[in-house]
Amino acid sequence: MINNETLNLVSGFKLREEYFDHHGKLHGIQHTYRVMTHCLVLGSILNFERETKLSLCGAFIHDMARRHDGSCYQHGQWASESKYPQFFSLFESIGITESDSEEIRFAVKWHSLPDEINLDHAFRKTAALLKDADVLDRIRLGEGDLKVERLRFPETVKLLEYSKSLYLKSTNSKPIIFQDYLSIASEILDGLNTPIKNLPLVHQPRP
Ligand SMILES: [Fe+2]
Numbered sequence: 001m002i003n004n005e006t007l008n009l010v011s012g013f014k015l016r017e018e019y020f021d022h023h024g025k026l027h028g029i030q031h032t033y034r035v036m037t038h039c040l041v042l043g044s045i046l047n048f049e050r051e052t053k054l055s056l057c058g059a060f061i062h063d064m065a066r067r068h069d070g071s072c073y074q075h076g077q078w079a080s081e082s083k084y085p086q087f088f089s090l091f092e093s094i095g096i097t098e099s100d101s102e103e104i105r106f107a108v109k110w111h112s113l114p115d116e117i118n119l120d121h122a123f124r125k126t127a128a129l130l131k132d133a134d135v136l137d138r139i140r141l142g143e144g145d146l147k148v149e150r151l152r153f154p155e156t157v158k159l160l161e162y163s164k165s166l167y168l169k170s171t172n173s174k175p176i177i178f179q180d181y182l183s184i185a186s187e188i189l190d191g192l193n194t195p196i197k198n199l200p201l202v203h204q205p206r207p
Pocket residue numbers: 062063075111112
């Protein structure tokens with residue numbers, strides 16, 4: 001179930017093609033909305049309240065600075081530099097402050113690098129959450145593409161069926177806004193007997 005308070009909080013997270021330096025089919029709006037949804041679902045299961053909010057912001061911009069749909073280690077760094085400042089005021093609307101910026105930017109940069117982060121790294125939770133959410137949507141590349149050993153949390157493995165359903169349903173029904181994806185995700189999880197109550201764990205904006 002998704003409550004109205006949550007829907008209102010994330011209502012400003014609207015993607016447009018012109019936000020992307022290269023809007024390709026593989027890493028465009030639909031993929032980004034699904035990764036954002038996965039951040040909220042997985043973060044909720046992991047009880048990562050703060051990191052869920054930070055990873056959601058990271059997911060919003062993570063592929064916006066791509067220059068092509070091919071293999072690229074640098075687009076995370078580019079997005080952290082050029083897209084983060086552009087959308088910081090949006091992130092402030094869900095309670096992000098300057099003190100969170102380094103962590104979000106680190107997660108965005110790291111998502112496109114091949115290296116693993118040390119378990120004791122201060123930003124690991126946020127970065128690993130974004131990376132697992134991104135990997136969950138590799139189902140769009142074909143059945144065999146998503147390798148379970150590439151995931152960082154055991155809880156992510158339980159979401160493979162859900163992520164496949166979200167990909168198929170969102171491809172067929174062509175949802176328009178983020179809230180549509182959240183509604184589809186909620187329905188899928190209810191059907192799989194993995195109900196997520198009050199889905200996103202985002203904070204109220206600070207006064
Ligand atoms: Fe990426």
